[in-house]
Amino acid sequence: MKTKNIIIFSIISSFFLVSLVSIWKILVTLQGIKLENFNFQIIFLLGFLVSLAHVIIGNKLNYILKLIIFSLIFIFIDGYLIQSMPIWYNIGVFLILYFFINKIKKFNNKILEEEHSTQIIIFDFLTLFGIVLFSFVILFPFYMMVVTSFKTQIALLVNPLDFSINFAQGFKDLFKSYFVIFKSYKFGKYILTSTIVSLGTVFITLVFAIPAAYAIARLNFFGKTFLSTSILIIYMFPAIVLVIPLYTVFSQLGLRNSIEGLLIVYTATTLPVAIYMLQGYFKSIPKELEEAAILDKLSWFGIITKIIIPLSIPAISSVALYVFMIAWNEFLFSLMFLDNPNSFTLSRAIQYLSGDAETPRQYLMAGSVIVTLPVLFIFVYFEKYLVSGLTAGSVKG
């Protein structure tokens, strides 16, 4: 029983090690280093032996000593004997092994004798494996986006695998794509348009949504339940279905190619979520405060501005951030309604840029970085607010 567990443990942990080393090797390849073989078998075998030795030696050897010996043997075989690699590659491998041995530290003789130990091992390593894999799969495209924007067309064509950034070339050359898209493609203007549209949407949405949400949360009136359920149903309705009628009406009213047109559509499409999120929060505010205010003869306007808004700043800011992100990211309506480059938003401008096959891709990626950065920044910085908003309303998309 115990031998079986030890073997299973060694196999699974070495699978994990192989995946770690493979990801490291992919990243190394992308620095322009010639590396054509993963050497799965050898790494697997080494990982297996390390795990096995770890369990067998147990506590007989000092932990740090064990760590260093294992890592050095591994690096010697992998990085020196099989393929001669630069020193930083080996440092990376050393860190991976350090991490790996740290992880398998808790699996000693005792745990391997326990009931369900195979399942625990599988579960633990699946989790670890998942974390590593998912981080890689998710971050890789973002990494590509940033790195490509710093390269030149020729360098990318000569060696599509060389993504090393040459910091020695100086600030101007490094950020060349960014300078170009601001100078020749008027990205400054697009950023301005996008900002105006997004902030405008946030403002108008809040102005409309706060009173409506207050009424739904607090007042009794005919059609209230109908209204609050229809809000959610409207939210589910597809944007693509709205496109043709809105296009025809907007063309006849002359609202196409105008910021006003976009503002109207964005506000209308974000209002349902905003109202839904806000009314939930308003309901949680104690009623007694308003009752006191009514006794003081405050009008509804006074109640909203003097009591409700100051008390629900967190909810309002979460709705605001969230509406901002929807408006900033929106693409479908800006594609349909804008065809004059003077009124483009950022997303539309990037799409327009890509329509020209001659546009070097580093420009495209520089544009993508510009449109992505504000959103990611807002998201990371205000994550707490946003996550609660996301689960309450869930970003449309």
Add this chain to the structure above:
Amino acid sequence: MNDTLAKTEKRTAYVLTLPAVFLVFAIVLFPIFANVWISFKEVELKDIRIPEPRAKKIVKSISGETTKIKILYKLRNSSLLQEIRDVTFQDKYPKNFQPKDLDKRCEFKKNKLNCKFGNWPAKYRENFEVIFETKDGSNVSKNEIKSIKPKLKGKSDNILLNTKFTLKNFKKVLFENEFIDLLLTTFYYTFFGTVGSIVFGILTAQMVNQKFFGRTFMRSVLLFPYVAPVVALAYTWELLLDPNSGTLNSLLINYQIIETPINLLGQKYIVVNILGFDFKLRLALTTVIIFEIWRYFPLAFLFILARLQAIPKELYEAADVDGASPFQKFFKITLPQITAVISILFMIRFIWNFNKFEDVFLLTGGASGTRTLPINVYQQGFAISDIGTGSAVSIVIVILLLLFMFFYFKLLGKRVDEN
């Protein structure tokens, strides 16, 4: 007393909600009905501009006669396709003006010239001239005349508002454009995208629910694809998957896993050999679905994680006492606890994926077997500029969605009854 209070409350409520309700109805609900209307009409993109009567006013002085002036109006019908009926014209002049040899169609009253031009066919053009002289013999000031603009009115058929209906559009949608293929593609895209994102959502939520170093960071990272703009992500993926110098193909060739690059976004089918059998896989569609899963699993992750964190710890402690294995705990405790969330997620994601336009449009533009219904709306309405057919496709989408929702709630209602 109470009655009046209730009344004011009601009135306040209507005042507060009306602006929002009006806006949402105008922009969201009205178009859905308008779609029904348009889908029964034969309308093209160029028809939707309303024809207008237009006039360009040119003021010409007559040499030698300072008390007289010639005003030329260049009249035209703005539309190349439609006629304008009962065109009326009005212009204002300084008080001391009097017309000479007035056109029969016009009359002059109280400094105003009113004309009835009758019907203008499409492309109609006319140069209309009036000569004025001052009553009191004073000189004419040109600028004063120029500053006033003539007003023209006319009736035209707004092609959208007439009552000519046709079933042509629906015929086109249902019988001409490989409708079954379209439906199947849309269904594959929606179904596998939804299921995939939920499966990955469960896996990642289970992962992040464990304690480990950098867990909050991991949670933000997992949400990146969901919050980043779709334009940026789609083009990055396109670069990544490019057959000529894309990173993925270069990597695979470098490691000798494949010999020739695969055009992941531009190839309709790929033959996959599994256990000696050849399967035809929809390659571009699969890639688009993978992108969709990659981009939308964070939503499922977030919902499921929130639910997982609300599961009482005692359940797991009791299971530990009973000696349950991790897998038993997952299947017997975790999974039943999250089924409600999963079924809601399934509905939301199914509906949204069904209507997803941007992702496919940006990645493939609907080429190589990735034409879904929303893409078809765009292609019919704007690429072929046949707005009527585009609307008909939208109607098909709405009907299918309503059907889906109907069955979904019926099934769900049954399940609730059983419990």
